[in-house]
């Protein structure tokens with residue numbers, strides 16, 4: 517299997533809900549920048565379900581997982597979809613907006629990779645174009661370690677997720693039980709490592725790379741040490 521997401525792909529959209537609400541928050545961030553993108557680069561597009569909400573945009577989506585790209589092909593039939601790595605992507609075109617949603621940045625192995633992905637977004641934006649990403653905060657991942665395992669039911673079975681901490685990484689151990697018949701299940705296991713960094717550290721690189729950088733906590737008045745999910749956004753400098 518090329519990516520742990522290939523195992524999860526058939527159930528992803530049943531397990532990850534509320535994409536319309538996530539798209540609303542993204543739209544709210546873009547609105548602050550007066551950005552109504554005609555062209556979008558979706559980094560780690562996954563199943564494409566969130567980006568599907570941006571009906572008027574011409575979308576290019578990239579992801580590492582062939583399984584997720586197969587889903588995206590259904591959700592975004594008009595889009596250009598590519599199997600590629602967001603850390604090193606080089607496409608010939610530029611876009612009005614780029615995003616990397618649903619803690620896809622956390623999937624990168626170290627902070628150097630986070631920085632490289634911010635640079636990927638920067639080099640693919642038109643002058644004035646906007647980059648948005650959201651993250652699981654350290655607070656959220658620490659809480660998940662304390663509270664796991666979690667269970668999600670889907671039509672054909674269930675997913676049991678255990679999150680543990682191993683040195684500086686958070687390891688999501690996925691156990692996917694797919695019902696074969698009656699009480700007989702097939703178990704598939706996958707491991708997804710995540711990293712998380714302090715807000716100030718992320719902000720420092722964002723401010724070095726982009727202009728007008730903002731942070732949003734979608735459920736609190738302002739970001740704080742209690743924030744569980746944060747949205748970061750910034751604009752590529754306009755040409756002088």
Ligand SMILES: C[S@@+](CC[C@H](N)C(=O)[O-])C[C@H]1O[C@@H](n2cnc3c(N)ncnc32)[C@H](O)[C@@H]1O
Nearest residue numbers: 521560561562579580581601602617618620623
């Ligand atoms: C939690 S899913 C989010 C998918 C989608 N953005 C969404 O909002 O549902 C994380 C995605 O990141 C992708 N991914 C992880 N590392 C990647 C990388 N280096 N380059 C491209 N995609 C990556 C995975 O294959 C997976 O589809």
